[in-house]
Structures are given as structure tokens and as C-alpha cells.
Amino acid sequence: MMRIGFLPSDFNPMILMLGEAEDCRALGGVLRQFAREGRDVAFRDLGFCQVAGADVRLTASAGPAGVQRCKGQAFIWRVPLGMAADFAERLDALAEPARVAGSEELDCGTADGIAVKVSRGEYTDDFLSGWEGPAAGA
Numbered sequence: 001m002m003r004i005g006f007l008p009s010d011f012n013p014m015i016l017m018l019g020e021a022e023d024c025r026a027l028g029g030v031l032r033q034f035a036r037e038g039r040d041v042a043f044r045d046l047g048f049c050q051v052a053g054a055d056v057r058l059t060a061s062a063g064p065a066g067v068q069r070c071k072g073q074a075f076i077w078r079v080p081l082g083m084a085a086d087f088a089e090r091l092d093a094l095a096e097p098a099r100v101a102g103s104e105e106l107d108c109g110t111a112d113g114i115a116v117k118v119s120r121g122e123y124t125d126d127f128l129s130g131w132e133g134p135a136a137g138a
Contacts, residue, residue: 004043005052005128014115015056015067018123021095023048028091034058035085052128065108079108094120
């Protein structure tokens with residue numbers, strides 16, 4: 001199960017995604033399909049994801065690339081389609097059987113804002129479990 005949560009910080013806020021090899025492969029598949037079709041994806045609706053707190057919506061809609069807070073309880077993650085395919089390849093590498101731990105920052109080239117980090121084997125299984133975190137609009 002890929003666990004997803006928002007970690008607030010004055011200097012390095014991030015969307016943290018924690019999972020195992022199969023979760024990284026599944027997320028890579030979602031990004032690959034997104035790169036082909038360009039349809040929005042709500043992470044809360046993905047069967048292999050458990051979102052703690054505010055949902056994250058992947059989109060190719062107009063606006064600045066990267067993660068932005070929305071009104072209400074959500075984040076928008078705008079990713080150009082070509083970049084989504086590159087992210088998928090990086091997640092495939094993170095899922096390699098010989099690699100027992102590691103992480104990838106899926107950066108859209110924005111210097112400031114909210115980072116997205118996918119991690120495998122670097123945190124305990126209960127990290128983010130049941131944590132709701134602050135509301136996106138707080």
C-alpha cells in the first residue's frame with residue numbers, strides 16, 4: 001500500500017509517498033498512462049494508495065507546474081505529460097529488486113513550492129498511517 005501524506009514545513013514542505021517495490025511500479029504505471037492520456041488522477045481513488053489528509057490530484061491542466069494547494073482539502077500536482085513519462089522511468093528504477101531502499105524526488109523544475117518525494121524502504125511501515133496532518137487550507 002502506497003501511503004501518501006503532506007509534511008508541512010516553512011522551508012521544505014512535501015508530499016511524501018511511501019511504498020514498496022510493487023507500489024512504485026504501480027505508481028509508475030499510473031504516470032505512464034497519464035502521460036499517454038492526460039486524464040486527471042485522484043490518488044485517493046487508486047486502489048493501491050492510502051491518502052492521509054488532503055488528497056492529491058495529478059493533472060495536465062493549465063497553470064504552473066508542480067504542486068499547489070487548492071481551496072478545500074486537496075493539492076493539485078501539475079505535471080507536463082512528457083515529464084510524467086520520465087517520472088515513470090525513475091520509479092521503475094526505484095522498484096528494481098536489487099534496490100532495497102531509496103527515494104526519488106519528482107521535481108517539475110520549480111525552485112520553490114511543495115516537493116513530491118517517493119520513498120521505498122526508508123521509513124517504518126506505520127509512518128503516515130492514520131496521520132491526517134493539517135488541512136490544506138490551514
